[in-house]
Amino acid sequence: MEKENNNSSRRNFLKLGALGGIALAGTAIASAVTDESTKATGKKVKVLTADGKLVEIDSSLVDHHAANDDYSKEEIRQGIEGKKFIRVIDLGKCANERKCITGCQKAHNILAPVEYIKVKKMQNSPLESPYWFPTMCYHCDNPPCTKVCPVDATFKRSDGIVAMDYDRCIGCKFCIAACPYSARTFNFGRPEQVKYSEEHKNDTSDPNHCSTPYAQEGTVAKCDFCTDRSAQGLLPACVVECPNGAIYHGDELEDVVTNGEDTVRLKKLLADRAGYRQFEELGTKPRVYYLPPVKRDFPFEDATEAQNTKE
Amino acid sequence: MSENINKHETFTQAEYMVMKDDLLRPIEKVGKAGKIWIAFLVAVLLAGVVAYIIQETKSKYVTTSLRDYTMWGIYISNFLFMVAIGLVGVLMSAILKLTNFEWYRPLSRIAEVIAIGAIMFGGISIVVAMGRPDRLLNLLLHGRIQSPIIWDVIGITTDLTACIILLFIPLIPSLVTCKNHLKNLPKWQLKMYNMLSFGWQGTPEQWQILKKTMKTLTALVIPLGVLICTITAWLFATTLRAEWDSTNFGAYFVSNAFLLSVAVMTFATFVFRKAYNLEKYLTEMHFDKLGQAMVLMALIHGYFNINEYLIPAYKMSGLHENTLLNLFVGKEAGFYWSVVIFGIIVPFLLPLFPKMRKPLPLFIISIVVLIAGWFRLYLIVIPGLLHPYLPIQDVPASWTHYFPSAVEMTVVAATFAGVLLVVTLFSRYFPIISVWEVAEGELEGKEEIFNYK
Numbered sequence: 001m002e003k004e005n006n007n008s009s010r011r012n013f014l015k016l017g018a019l020g021g022i023a024l025a026g027t028a029i030a031s032a033v034t035d036e037s038t039k040a041t042g043k044k045v046k047v048l049t050a051d052g053k054l055v056e057i058d059s060s061l062v063d064h065h066a067a068n069d070d071y072s073k074e075e076i077r078q079g080i081e082g083k084k085f086i087r088v089i090d091l092g093k094c095a096n097e098r099k100c101i102t103g104c105q106k107a108h109n110i111l112a113p114v115e116y117i118k119v120k121k122m123q124n125s126p127l128e129s130p131y132w133f134p135t136m137c138y139h140c141d142n143p144p145c146t147k148v149c150p151v152d153a154t155f156k157r158s159d160g161i162v163a164m165d166y167d168r169c170i171g172c173k174f175c176i177a178a179c180p181y182s183a184r185t186f187n188f189g190r191p192e193q194v195k196y197s198e199e200h201k202n203d204t205s206d207p208n209h210c211s212t213p214y215a216q217e218g219t220v221a222k223c224d225f226c227t228d229r230s231a232q233g234l235l236p237a238c239v240v241e242c243p244n245g246a247i248y249h250g251d252e253l254e255d256v257v258t259n260g261e262d263t264v265r266l267k268k269l270l271a272d273r274a275g276y277r278q279f280e281e282l283g284t285k286p287r288v289y290y291l292p293p294v295k296r297d298f299p300f301e302d303a304t305e306a307q308n309t310k311e
Numbered sequence: 312m313s314e315n316i317n318k319h320e321t322f323t324q325a326e327y328m329v330m331k332d333d334l335l336r337p338i339e340k341v342g343k344a345g346k347i348w349i350a351f352l353v354a355v356l357l358a359g360v361v362a363y364i365i366q367e368t369k370s371k372y373v374t375t376s377l378r379d380y381t382m383w384g385i386y387i388s389n390f391l392f393m394v395a396i397g398l399v400g401v402l403m404s405a406i407l408k409l410t411n412f413e414w415y416r417p418l419s420r421i422a423e424v425i426a427i428g429a430i431m432f433g434g435i436s437i438v439v440a441m442g443r444p445d446r447l448l449n450l451l452l453h454g455r456i457q458s459p460i461i462w463d464v465i466g467i468t469t470d471l472t473a474c475i476i477l478l479f480i481p482l483i484p485s486l487v488t489c490k491n492h493l494k495n496l497p498k499w500q501l502k503m504y505n506m507l508s509f510g511w512q513g514t515p516e517q518w519q520i521l522k523k524t525m526k527t528l529t530a531l532v533i534p535l536g537v538l539i540c541t542i543t544a545w546l547f548a549t550t551l552r553a554e555w556d557s558t559n560f561g562a563y564f565v566s567n568a569f570l571l572s573v574a575v576m577t578f579a580t581f582v583f584r585k586a587y588n589l590e591k592y593l594t595e596m597h598f599d600k601l602g603q604a605m606v607l608m609a610l611i612h613g614y615f616n617i618n619e620y621l622i623p624a625y626k627m628s629g630l631h632e633n634t635l636l637n638l639f640v641g642k643e644a645g646f647y648w649s650v651v652i653f654g655i656i657v658p659f660l661l662p663l664f665p666k667m668r669k670p671l672p673l674f675i676i677s678i679v680v681l682i683a684g685w686f687r688l689y690l691i692v693i694p695g696l697l698h699p700y701l702p703i704q705d706v707p708a709s710w711t712h713y714f715p716s717a718v719e720m721t722v723v724a725a726t727f728a729g730v731l732l733v734v735t736l737f738s739r740y741f742p743i744i745s746v747w748e749v750a751e752g753e754l755e756g757k758e759e760i761f762n763y764k
């Protein structure tokens with residue numbers, strides 16, 4: 001353990017130097033950036049600097065780790081020190097463009113119909129207007145799923161993330177039953193997915209690639225807040241891909257969240273915009289907050305196209 | 312009741328020999344029908360094994376109908392059913408024994424064997440439902456006592472062990488009877504009786520130890536049996552889902568298990584009586600008593616059913632509305648009300664009439680109750696899963712409903728065949744009615760065991 005920490009801090013130091021050269025500062029960017037990489041891919045990635053600024057750099061400047069290459073089991077179980085990840089979703093900004101869904105699927109190398117993040121049409125009562133409601137694992141502070149896990153394969157980390165140990169999960173699916181938000185999904189070994197996973201197991205080409213692997217066959221998977229990207233200070237795929245900036249991701253301890261364009265004070269945002277959590281009465285204490293769908297950027301347009309019709 | 316109920320009648324050696332002959336006959340000779348029956352059960356069991364191998368070697372997305380929302384299917388509801396009928400040993404053997412209902416004597420061993428078979432195949436049902444059965448050992452390596460699954464693992468293994476010991480100990484004198492009485496059996500079988508009887512002499516001291524151990528174990532299996540039913544209910548009640556969010560769930564499951572226990576006992580009593588010509592021992596009186604027990608248990612279960620469904624329905628809170636309306640008037644309504652009628656009202660009303668407590672009518676009622684009971688547990692598990700708090704949207708058609716696949720149905724059928732095979736084979740190698748317990752009852756003048764009227 002000790003050794004690993006030393007290694008990673010040395011790595012961080014080296015990276016820091018390299019990053020200084022391209023005017024990107026901060027340990028938050030923990031991906032290796034190489035000077036030799038000459039071919040710009042043209043794809044831009046957004047990265048967050050330590051002082052909360054978001055800059056766009058070419059994706060070739062960011063090195064992606066192959067799945068699981070230096071993500072040890074111990075690391076998965078430990079939270080990132082000094083972090084408490086949190087998320088705020090502005091329902092007024094969601095137009096159901098489904099970019100978060102497809103971005104997430106690409107980043108995790110998963111195929112539809114499996115969705116870590118879903119967008120649902122909600123209408124609380126007939127007189128209220130409908131709205132789009134992006135939902136995912138809420139990384140609850142009182143998680144009903146981790147309580148029931150018989151083997152500690154899903155657990156709460158110190159940085160707020162509810163993570164999965166796919167090597168330990170026995171596939172009893174009790175956590176799926178326990179989650180009142182239906183956030184979890186099970187790898188039943190859908191043939192297309194198995195083939196795709198096999199073909200793309202070393203595919204890190206997606207600029208938002210998340211190195212935490214997809215669940216093995218027979219285990220439970222779910223949104224992991226793009227654990228490794230969060231660790232590196234990169235924004236999760238859904239946040240980056242949302243064209244309307246509806247998803248704010250950040251750190252409760254820093255009191256800051258960002259949607260990739262605006263970086264705002266978390267508490268002020270929640271206070272000013274009447275932030276709430278879904279099903280507060282269940283006592284799960286989600287780490288994902290919603291801003292009510294007022295002052296909408298878009299009128300509500302019902303989805304005309306049925307999604308995920310393919311088995 | 313007849314006037315000679317208190318007449319102490321000791322029977323002659325000749326009568327005892329007749330009794331032995333009657334009760335040991337199924338071991339001596341397996342008829343053609345018996346062989347076909349065993350072959351049939353083995354075939355179904357093997358079909359289940361093949362189906363399971365197909366399920367595990369191919370994609371579960373193809374071989375099963377399980378999806379993200381209905382991730383628990385008939386494997387889990389079948390597990391609940393097995394645990395429920397596993398309570399038959401508690402009700403029809405332990406409770407009757409401890410409360411001195413003497414008519415338990417010819418029933419107790421049948422009940423215990425069914426209980427053991429059901430609990431065994433209940434456990435197997437759970438493993439079959441697992442995504443990664445190869446990691447079963449993780450339960451021991453990384454087990455967390457906070458998880459109700461671990462409670463269930465501990466409860467079921469403990470209960471199964473206790474039940475096996477409780478079955479075995481009163482069997483010891485019977486084994487000696489078999490060894491001495493049945494000379495035409497294969498050598499290995501006689502050797503097995505000899506080995507398993509552990510040199511039983513039948514001395515007063517041995518009898519004393521046997522009776523004492525039996526009493527302790529009998530008292531022990533009652534809380535254990537109730538416990539595993541309750542823990543199984545807690546697998547559901549410890550979640551936040553509306554359809555299972557009930558403080559009534561443990562009692563609801565136990566009352567259901569008692570009702571199904573009476574039904575399965577009736578079923579088995581009828582079959583054994585007919586198949587092995589045991590009319591003299593499994594009498595009409597037993598059916599009369601079982602019918603009365605069925606009325607009582609249906610009433611109790613009906614009571615808990617009202618608590619479970621009608622009281623939340625009265626309030627119709629936003630959280631429960633979704634799943635309750637689906638059961639009462641929605642897609643599952645026909646299903647739900649049939650289960651209420653055939654699973655609660657029929658076993659409550661019909662056996663009130665003495666004519667319905669005769670063997671054949673009660674046998675038919677018990678089959679109806681068992682089928683309704685299986686579907687009741689199905690209705691507890693599956694429709695609720697399809698009605699979560701957040702609406703199901705944007706998913707393929709197969710994710711929005713559940714109908715078990717051929718593989719799942721074959722495996723479930725195999726678990727039934729497995730239980731029946733355990734019971735059948737046991738009755739072919741060991742006396743399914745305890746000779747000494749019945750004889751003892753008669754020696755003590757408790758002839759109501761045989762002749763009720």
